[in-house]
Amino acid sequence: MNFNARIGKLADLLRASDRTFALTGAGISTESGIPDFRTRGSGLWEKADPAEVCSIAAFHRNPSAFWRNNMQWWQGFCAAEPNVGHHALAGLQKAGLLFGVITQNIDGLHRRAGSTVWEVHGHLRTVHCLQCDRREPFAIIEKWITGGEGEEAPRCNCGSLLRPDVVLFGDQMSPDFWVATQVLSGCQLLLVVGSSLQVYPVAGLPQLARDLVIINRDPTPYDNQAQLVIRESIGTVFKELLDEMGL
Ligand SMILES: [Zn+2]
CATH class of the missing domain: 3.40.50.1220 (TPP-binding domain)
Incomplete structure (x- = not known):
């Protein structure tokens, strides 16, 4: 046909x-x-394994590294049409x-x-607090990245960590x-x-x-x-x- x-x-x-x-x-x-991370040679994932970088284990191990690594591709998502x-x-x-x-x-x-x-x-419109479930706009993460990141990962007003409203590997x-x-x-x-x-x-x-x-x-x-x-x-x-x- x-x-x-x-x-x-x-x-x-x-x-x-x-x-x-x-x-x-x-x-x-x-x-x-x-980019589709399963496409070979798309650059982003030639060395990194998404199942590791984008996992709940990676988030708990080192939240600021988790955000820095994932924002390399998620930032492009926010700008797309x-x-x-x-x-x-x-x-x-x-x-x-x-x-x-x-x-x-x-x-x-x-x-x-x-x-x-x-x-x-899930999606990249919001993040939420691990402790009190409070939701914040995803822009809070973008601001943290463009503001030079700092050592500490972004936190909720209650002091607990904010995680993405994305289904991570292991979620x-x-x-x-x-x-x-x-x-x-x-x-x-x-x-x-x-x-x-x-x-x-x-x-x-x-x-x-x-x-x-x-x-x-x-x-x-x-x-x-x-x-x-x-x-x-x-x-x-x-x-x-x-x-x-x-x-
Ligand atoms: Zn909270």
């Missing part, structure tokens, strides 16, 4: 389903300039063709594009993950966009959908169960799709 035929089939599947969700991963945000893929998913929802987006991304770009979103790995899954498993019940069509479905438990979510479409550069473990697999740039796919559907 050529590219145009695949886009046509995707449009047909969307029109035929009355309960469609999208599940997105890092691939949808690379076109916003956010939604791209065609984010806007297209928000547009499909507005047109009544999509219920919302479940995302593995912490960059907040789906929310900024206007989608209903379940952020199963429990977020409440959004459990909500996502519920909203997916009865899902007729799941669009997997920019995720290679390698990280559990999120990689188990496609099992909750009746039909699958996979739009991803690399193969996934679900490709042979999917109704449709498209291995093209996400921006190109969604530009063509919106044209095809007259949106």
